[in-house]
Amino acid sequence: MPTTPIDLRSDTVTKPDAAMMTAISQAEVGDDVFGEDPTVNLLESTVAALLDKEAAVFVPSGTMGNQIAVRIHTKPGDEVILEADAHILHYEGGAAAGLSGVQLHAVSGPRGILSADLIASAIRGHNDWDPRTSLVCLENTHNRAGGTITALATIHAIGDLARSKNLAFHLDGARLWNAAAATGIEERKWAAPFDTISVCLSKGLGAPVGSLLVGSQSDILRARRVRKALGGGMRQAGLLAAAGLHALQHHRSGLVVDHIKAKRLANGLSAMKCVSLDPASVETNIVMIDIVDGRSAADVLLQLESAGVRMVPFGPTRIRATTHRDVSEEDIETALERAEPILN
Numbered sequence: 001m002p003t004t005p006i007d008l009r010s011d012t013v014t015k016p017d018a019a020m021m022t023a024i025s026q027a028e029v030g031d032d033v034f035g036e037d038p039t040v041n042l043l044e045s046t047v048a049a050l051l052d053k054e055a056a057v058f059v060p061s062g063t064m065g066n067q068i069a070v071r072i073h074t075k076p077g078d079e080v081i082l083e084a085d086a087h088i089l090h091y092e093g094g095a096a097a098g099l100s101g102v103q104l105h106a107v108s109g110p111r112g113i114l115s116a117d118l119i120a121s122a123i124r125g126h127n128d129w130d131p132r133t134s135l136v137c138l139e140n141t142h143n144r145a146g147g148t149i150t151a152l153a154t155i156h157a158i159g160d161l162a163r164s165k166n167l168a169f170h171l172d173g174a175r176l177w178n179a180a181a182a183t184g185i186e187e188r189k190w191a192a193p194f195d196t197i198s199v200c201l202s203k204g205l206g207a208p209v210g211s212l213l214v215g216s217q218s219d220i221l222r223a224r225r226v227r228k229a230l231g232g233g234m235r236q237a238g239l240l241a242a243a244g245l246h247a248l249q250h251h252r253s254g255l256v257v258d259h260i261k262a263k264r265l266a267n268g269l270s271a272m273k274c275v276s277l278d279p280a281s282v283e284t285n286i287v288m289i290d291i292v293d294g295r296s297a298a299d300v301l302l303q304l305e306s307a308g309v310r311m312v313p314f315g316p317t318r319i320r321a322t323t324h325r326d327v328s329e330e331d332i333e334t335a336l337e338r339a340e341p342i343l344n
């Protein structure tokens, strides 16, 4: 049994390095519920500027960022259009219904990609019996679809449709940084069509905690009230914000390396006979692996775990591997060597 497992379960497993710990230990802090934490204030203004929006609010998680957006853009009984594999639908504990009283209208897009036409056909009419469509959410990159990127032109077309129908438009941009790194198109351009965007610091950027919801002054003012009501008002949160600022400054450029590692992993795995995987489908740091020899994902994962490679199930025969800054290119080679007897 190898001593150090190579952990490809998620890009959320990274730990702060020494430089980040120094940034945390040197953070100037205050009570952020009074608006007095200078490091949180700096993080919020920095991210708002990066996305070219008026304001941002620091929240504990991507889930809270998304759910505050759902709350401020809807009323109970409304309907939210999103992709059928969206994080908001599958992995946020039913919060859209529980916290905002809305129903989700799931629309399947090929490889998680929606289009203006697909969304147009899901917008409800104005009869008494129709739910009121009030919000469209996209996810970019798209986690369950395998880190896919929705093209900017497609997003603009959806944004134009949303505006023409008076619908709010929110982006789950937990991995927007990866879309920017993979395409060379700046975050502000990706953010432009949306009313609100949630971005995570604790995925590929490698901060321990934290996300931001970004948008207009008036939306973020309302978001702050909802954050407090949900218990997300944090006091000396500058300790966390300092980690986020450090990550933004020093870790964004490393995302392209994560994408190279994912491609290498995909290339290696695709040559193994128990696996179905098209390496060309890997656009960012997520690799979806289909097991085609009759074994379940759970069985294969147990074998991989005992060989020192950790991944997660994403369906009965589907496994997800995610690259991140705490696995090196050498680790990827080792992971492939360890996986070979199990998958080939």
Ligand SMILES: Cc1ncc(COP(=O)(O)O)c(C=O)c1O
Pocket: 060, 061, 062, 063, 064, 066, 087, 088, 139, 141, 142, 143, 172, 174, 175, 200, 202, 211
């Ligand atoms: C696409 C996407 N959105 C939102 C989230 C939620 O982030 P958090 O775990 O910080 O709540 C995740 C988490 O992995 C995610 O992958």
